[in-house]
Amino acid sequence: xxxxxxxxxxxxxxxxxxxxxxxxxxxxxxxxxxxxxxxxxxxxxxxxxxxxxxxxxxxxxxxxxxxxxxxxxxxxxxxxxxxxxxxxxxxxxxxxxxxxxxxxxxxxxxxxxxxxxxxxxxxxxxxxxxxxxxxxxxxxxxxxxxxxxxxxxxxxxxxxxxx
Numbered sequence: 443x444x445x446x447x448x449x450x451x452x453x454x455x456x457x458x459x460x461x462x463x464x465x466x467x468x469x470x471x472x473x474x475x476x477x478x479x480x481x482x483x484x485x486x487x488x489x490x491x492x493x494x495x496x497x498x499x500x501x502x503x504x505x506x507x508x509x510x511x512x513x514x515x516x517x518x519x520x521x522x523x524x525x526x527x528x529x530x531x532x533x534x535x536x537x538x539x540x541x542x543x544x545x546x547x548x549x550x551x552x553x554x555x556x557x558x559x560x561x562x563x564x565x566x567x568x569x570x571x572x573x574x575x576x577x578x579x580x581x582x583x584x585x586x587x588x589x590x591x592x593x594x595x596x597x598x599x600x601x602x603x604x605x
Contacts, residue, residue: 509535516541523547 512520517532523544526532574580 510538510541511535512541516544519544519548523551 510516511534512532517529520526520532520536520540521529525540525544
């Protein structure tokens with residue numbers, strides 16, 4: 443929140459500028475005039491400075507390279523997603539959009555694989571639980587047996603201590 447001159451101006455999320463109820467628009471403009479004349483660059487929604495076209499080195503507009511050199515992992519992803527048939531087919535420089543699309547496709551494939559493995563694990567747990575029921579085993583019986591064993595060990599330890 444930006445407060446100028448006893449809460450005349452407030453910046454709120456979602457609003458560029460709003461005035462307090464007791465302040466007039468002329469008062470707000472008077473306080474905004476020094477802020478706009480500081481020569482700070484204004485940016486458009488695309489992230490580039492608005493105003494006169496492309497700027498030179500003094501404006502320091504950074505350009506994103508049009509092509510990307512794929513790493514070994516990127517090459518594996520490109521092969522796995524089916525963009526290329528062999529490592530030799532991958533050019534030394536590829537567009538970043540192709541890498542992004544391949545990564546997104548790999549993410550989806552990995553999610554499908556994890557979903558499949560989860561379903562298989564669920565069926566494996568169901569099958570092992572059915573076998574345990576046939577053997578009359580349950581977590582309750584295991585817990586009772588373990589506690590009985592602990593009691594016996596504690597009783598033996600107490601007997602050996604009293605001797």
